[in-house]
Amino acid sequence: xxxxxxxxxxxxxxxxxxxxxxxxxxxxxxxxxxxxxxxxxxxxxxxxxxxxxxxxxxxxxxxxxxxxxxxxxxxxxxxxxxxxxxxxxxxxxxxxxxxxxxxxxxxxxxxxxxxxxxxxxxxxxxxxxxxxxxxxxxxxxxxxxxxxxxxxxxxxxxxxxxxxxxxxxxxxxxxxxxxxxxxxxxxxxxxxxxxxxxxxxx
Numbered sequence: 001x002x003x004x005x006x007x008x009x010x011x012x013x014x015x016x017x018x019x020x021x022x023x024x025x026x027x028x029x030x031x032x033x034x035x036x037x038x039x040x041x042x043x044x045x046x047x048x049x050x051x052x053x054x055x056x057x058x059x060x061x062x063x064x065x066x067x068x069x070x071x072x073x074x075x076x077x078x079x080x081x082x083x084x085x086x087x088x089x090x091x092x093x094x095x096x097x098x099x100x101x102x103x104x105x106x107x108x109x110x111x112x113x114x115x116x117x118x119x120x121x122x123x124x125x126x127x128x129x130x131x132x133x134x135x136x137x138x139x140x141x142x143x144x145x146x147x148x149x150x151x152x153x154x155x156x157x158x159x160x161x162x163x164x165x166x167x168x169x170x171x172x173x174x175x176x177x178x179x180x181x182x183x184x185x186x187x188x189x190x191x192x193x194x195x196x197x198x199x200x201x202x
Contacts, residue, residue: 001099001103001104001105001106001108001201002106002107002108002125002198003099003110003123003125004026004108004109004110004125004126004127004128005110005112005115005121005123005124005127005128006110006111006112006128006130007112007113007116007128007129007130007165008113008131008165009132009137009165010113010137010155010159011132011136011137011141011152011156012132012137012175013132013182014130015030015032015111016175016179016182017128017130017173017182018030018111020183020187021107021109021186021190024107024186024187024190026106026108026109026194027102027106027108027109028111029098029110029111031110031111032111034091034094035087037094038087038090038091039064044090045086045087048086049064049086052086053083057072069083074151074154075154080158088118105198105201107194107198110124113159114159114160116160116164117159117160125197126193126194127169127171128170128173129165129166129168129169129171130172130173131165131172131176132174132176134156137156138153138156141155141156170193171193173185173186
């Protein structure tokens with residue numbers, strides 16, 4: 001098995017890179033998807049969140065009101081730490097289970113926004129960082145996710161810096177162009193680095 005850590009700041013297009021890698025045959029473990037799973041209605045994670053943050057972070061149907069919770073945790077690092085203390089151990093366990101389900105010859109890509117922040121770079125055979133200039137990321141968050149400039153900057157500031165991500169990167173994928181450019185970059189990465197690793201690890 002080839003273990004690849006894929007990361008990048010919010011608005012970098014990391015999920016698009018994951019999808020392109022999947023088209024080459026990679027198995028994707030999506031940390032954001034697992035994060036949603038551990039706070040789904042009826043889970044222990046959601047119950048603990050409601051207990052700490054109050055029912056104001058719940059929707060009328062009992063599901064998590066992500067916008068209300070985000071407004072709290074991105075304004076207060078201490079509250080964000082509480083949330084991470086609830087969700088991260090459960091996400092870590094699910095991630096471990098997903099890796100265990102992969103076959104020996106698989107290329108497994110862990111799409112992980114907080115790879116740098118959690119100090120996980122040594123867990124992978126290859127760390128791939130998706131990079132987009134800061135101002136372009138702010139524009140994308142404002143246009144695609146209807147964030148204000150202040151909200152976009154706050155989300156970016158809560159994550160690792162570009163320099164921190166660059167320091168742990170084995171490969172940096174530039175996503176400042178269009179989708180065709182990105183697809184070509186991912187194809188190059190696959191042929192140049194990932195396929196040879198897959199042959200070695202099989």
